[in-house]
Amino acid sequence: MNKRKATTLKEIAKKLDISISTASRALNNHPDISDATKEKVQQLAEKLHYSPNLFAQGFRTQRSHILGVIVPNIAHYFTSTILKGILKEAETKGYKVIVSESNNNENKQSEMLRTMSQFGVDGILLALSRKTTSVDSILNTLDTVPLVLFDKVSHKIPCTQVVVDEEIAAFNAIEHLINTGKKRIAIIKETENSFNSEKRFAGYLRALKEHNIEVDKKIILSTEDVSLYKGRMMTNILLSLKERPDAIFAITDTAAIGAIKALHKYNIKIPEEIAVVGFSNSIHATIIQPSLTTVDQPGEKIGKTAVMYLIKEIESNKNEITTKTVTVKTHLIVRDSSFKV
Amino acid sequence: MNKRKATTLKEIAKKLDISISTASRALNNHPDISDATKEKVQQLAEKLHYSPNLFAQGFRTQRSHILGVIVPNIAHYFTSTILKGILKEAETKGYKVIVSESNNNENKQSEMLRTMSQFGVDGILLALSRKTTSVDSILNTLDTVPLVLFDKVSHKIPCTQVVVDEEIAAFNAIEHLINTGKKRIAIIKETENSFNSEKRFAGYLRALKEHNIEVDKKIILSTEDVSLYKGRMMTNILLSLKERPDAIFAITDTAAIGAIKALHKYNIKIPEEIAVVGFSNSIHATIIQPSLTTVDQPGEKIGKTAVMYLIKEIESNKNEITTKTVTVKTHLIVRDSSFKV
DNA sequence: AAAACCTATTCAAACGTTTGCGGGAATAAT
């Protein structure tokens, strides 16, 4: 690599026998510059493949045109879908995106927030790591650089948050089960302080209430991590009950798939005996047999809107923190695990 | 956000009544500086949460400590696994990573290479977009900035490349099938100029040859995109043959799953009647029934080694292009679709 | 004809860091 040095403003200025400042202003379309010289400069710049030295520019303006993204796990399908949306929108708005994984480690998350802000990103997009207990570091970076939360959020942090209509989604899912004649609907959820899980649980409760179905705590199961394995274990528990449920709503697709596997083992007919509904519309949903009814979350849209709000906040350089929750709509995808045609 | 300005070298220097340059050198552990002052400076820097202005630094040194990554599709599981490795290794080496998606669009890929190099990344990691025909733009950026290819590579580009032992992996997969008694092994592969597919095909051929099995072109099927749908279609074709195969090797897990679905439809016993082997060890492999025998590609390791080589190239600022192919080992994971215990 | 006002341009400073060079003080060699 011969690192042929890039053309600079100075060279352009010299060739056209004008000052560096006019060259700069001409390229930035400054009103003070005559159309004639603007034309000249822009043409020469084009010809010499001029592109501003991003460091000099960023150094001068303190704007990097870089967005930082921190997610718990990049290999999670839904997350990568969001990332897709983020990348796309950022690109069209002229921003680059640097991404980091917190691996659900709160300390690492704090560390990353710090290094990103001192790195000079213009804004940060953050999906909270599981069990983020101390929001101090986040509040800290919040008064250094604009930040918007998405997917995994917390109302303890005053900033704009982009989420999915978890409660309504869960409500619709449960109502769908009720409409297919199910009356005893179990739920596999996360333990307490998962924002998403609690919202979905609320939707579950509301649906039961509106349809006058009494809640039975025996079929409300909680677990630390809603994995495939835990999905199996939980349904094993459900199957051991005297009164088995006739449907299972798992807070997560992987848990739902675990449930299906457990039901398979006991040769229980899905959905006739027990229906299963998941949440996320993961890629597995159509792989598993029977195909899984689940809630589709528009990942790309989430990413896109998160970027939109972040950039809006960046470019209106008001120093006030806007705290606003944007909700993106989901929709239920009915497949064989809950209703066969 | 009050944008409380960061502490600068000047402030540290003033407080300690030394010059800016000594402060700088003290922090960079320059031999000219006495241990005493180094100590002083570093302590104060720590106390004031000093962190160098990355722009000024990058501006001065023309080093950004940013790596650029371009992949066809970030939501592809294997890709995101590689990314994981990249992020991890880059972080430990003190680099940030900006990522872009080419969406398998060659023009976009070129565009991204250009903007990344003019953006000032220190190096680029690239997984070629499908059907990259013109390598000109790549050769162009290659003499501006160090570049290493991974996963989707091309020998037309003189640079270090990190790949998987595709040929051996395929060979082992086929040999495994032969060892289980299969004699008529079909392959579902990609059409021509996919580097990966051709390598795997070569392994297939070699395995047959070494075991004195004649190749039958009727059971060698090619397709443009090895999707689930195409996997189904191809196996439908295979099932319509007078002489059906007794095993199917699909170049890709998704196609293998398509094959399994097709076999299910015709109630063909897997693996007794027809065995199936895939490639990639996607997350689906254990979801599908029967679980899929497949080749595990160590994504994280690929990402990690790619970063290692790239950084090595960056930091030894020899201006020569090193062209070297690093091969990462895979291993076959035998599951129910090829061999039941 | 002087004053006021545009218009198009240039000057020069500034952003924070790194680094070649020079120099003073202390120590060692002659």
Add this chain to the structure above:
DNA sequence: ATTATTCCCGCAAACGTTTGAATAGGTTTT
């Protein structure tokens, strides 16, 4: 005592860009 050497440190330039202020020339207003 003089010279050479070593050890620390400061000076000042430089990187490329943006931008407030100044300026020159030209036009309009009084």
